[in-house]
Amino acid sequence: MRILMTGTAGFIGFHVACRLLDDGHEVTGIDGITAYYDVALKRERHDRLAMRPGFTRHEFMLEDAVRLAETCREARPDIVIHLAAQAGVRYSLENPGAYISANIVGTHNLLEAIKTLGVRHFVLASTSSVYGASAESPFTEDQACNHPLSLYGATKKACEEIGHSHAHLYGLPITACRFFTVYGPWGRPDMALFRFTSNILGGRPIDVYNNAQMERDFTYIDDVVEALCRLLPHAPAVTTPTRRGVSPVAPFRVVNVGHGQPVALGDFIGAIERATGRTAIRHNLPMQPGDVPRTWADCTILEHLTGYRPATALQDGIDAFVAWYRDWYDAA
Numbered sequence: 001m002r003i004l005m006t007g008t009a010g011f012i013g014f015h016v017a018c019r020l021l022d023d024g025h026e027v028t029g030i031d032g033i034t035a036y037y038d039v040a041l042k043r044e045r046h047d048r049l050a051m052r053p054g055f056t057r058h059e060f061m062l063e064d065a066v067r068l069a070e071t072c073r074e075a076r077p078d079i080v081i082h083l084a085a086q087a088g089v090r091y092s093l094e095n096p097g098a099y100i101s102a103n104i105v106g107t108h109n110l111l112e113a114i115k116t117l118g119v120r121h122f123v124l125a126s127t128s129s130v131y132g133a134s135a136e137s138p139f140t141e142d143q144a145c146n147h148p149l150s151l152y153g154a155t156k157k158a159c160e161e162i163g164h165s166h167a168h169l170y171g172l173p174i175t176a177c178r179f180f181t182v183y184g185p186w187g188r189p190d191m192a193l194f195r196f197t198s199n200i201l202g203g204r205p206i207d208v209y210n211n212a213q214m215e216r217d218f219t220y221i222d223d224v225v226e227a228l229c230r231l232l233p234h235a236p237a238v239t240t241p242t243r244r245g246v247s248p249v250a251p252f253r254v255v256n257v258g259h260g261q262p263v264a265l266g267d268f269i270g271a272i273e274r275a276t277g278r279t280a281i282r283h284n285l286p287m288q289p290g291d292v293p294r295t296w297a298d299c300t301i302l303e304h305l306t307g308y309r310p311a312t313a314l315q316d317g318i319d320a321f322v323a324w325y326r327d328w329y330d331a332a
Contacts, residue, residue: 004075006030006062006110007083009046011188012125012179012224016081017049019225026054028075030068031084032061036091036098037189045186062106065113072113079232080114082107083125085156088190089290092151103155108162115170121235122172123228124163128180128217128258128295129153137262138298141178141245141254150290160254168250173235177228180258180297184221184317185324193318196269197325200276205283208265212284215262215294220317223310227257230306245301258297259310271315275322 003020007013008029017027029049033042050057056075060067062084086092086102107124114122131139133147148154160176167174183193199206236246236253245254269280287293303309 001078002026002028002076003079003081004028004030004072004077004114005081005083007085007125008049008057009033009042010083011186012182012221013083014045014049014186015184015221015225016083016228017055019229021049021052021054023229024054026056028056028058028071028077030058030060030062030071032102033059034086034102036086036088041186041189061102062109063101065109068109069113072110072117076117077114077119079121079123080110080119081123081228082110085125087152087188089129089150089152090288091190093289096151099151099155104158104162107159111163111166111172115166115172119172121232122163122174123231124159124174124176126160126176126178126254127153127156128178128297130157130160130178131295132292137294138260138296139256140298141256141301149292152290164247164250164252167247167252171251173237173251174253175231175234175236176252176254177231177257178254178297179224180217180219180256180295182219182221182224183321185321187221187321192268193272193321194325196272196280197276197322200272200278200280203281205281206269208269208282208284209291210287210293212264212266212269213293214265214291215296216265216268217258217260217262217295217297218268218314218317219257219259219297219310220312223259223312224257227302227306227308227310230308231255231302234305243301255301255305256297256299257302257310258295258299259312260297260299262294262296263314268314271318272322274315275319
């Protein structure tokens with residue numbers, strides 16, 4: 001198939017693009033290569049993709065509506081996978097405008113650019129952050145998400161709502177994938193695993209929030225890629241029987257993509273200590289604004305649609321990341 005992807009120089013986008021190319025698809029990739037984190041890491045991901053047959057690289061911001069529309073028309077995509085976004089909960093406190101621009105304006109521009117192109121399935125990256133202050137666990141797709149705790153979560157929920165309106169008005173089949181704390185090789189330097197590994201190996205303290213009284217549903221990158229690729233043939237339809245996460249009025253569906261097992265932050269740090277062979281120096285801090293005490297995905301819908309449930313053990317995933325980290329920085 002012809003697949004248009006945004007965010008191909010990003011962590012998840014790079015891995016998904018590699019898998020799609022391995023499977024023989026043509027991939028048109030768009031990325032703005034922003035300086036939110038190490039541009040060299042983003043550049044290396046995109047350079048590696050650009051060397052592969054079947055990949056076409058574009059580097060510009062989705063806010064450039066004219067160029068985006070031209071690129072979409074040239075690509076003539078069967079499927080669109082929208083992974084580009086301004087990520088990060090804490091950074092949204094420092095630079096909120098970047099989230100409105102990249103997430104809301106960028107998503108709207110993309111939907112407008114492809115709404116008449118006959119796209120068979122639009123896959124939208126969302127996040128567990130949309131659940132915000134929900135006290136129910138595990139999180140299910142039919143829970144109300146009306147109390148976001150960060151601007152990041154609020155903008156991603158807004159993207160879901162904008163997507164739903166396009167699905168209803170233009171018949172564009174959309175699946176919103178709510179990702180839960182994705183980690184693994186080539187990961188983002190702003191994420192806890194990257195920062196903890198860097199500091200532990202460097203003999204520096206790690207900041208541990210809420211005295212480690214937090215839990216996260218850590219999801220290994222290979223599991224996310226497998227889940228997303230299996231979802232591609234399952235475009236929702238208006239005639240789809242009403243099930244959890246499915247709109248009753250539009251070809252729109254929400255699907256949790258997580259491991260389905262929350263891990264205590266202390267156990268997460270312990271796994272990094274085992275992988276690095278070093279003991280962390282812990283600097284305890286209070287809960288940070290925008291953080292939530294626990295995330296936990298109910299992945300029943302994912303398994304129902306695809307027959308797949310993420311299963312990579314946390315220690316195996318962290319071992320793989322630490323091995324990559326050591327190799328990357330030795331090579332760098």
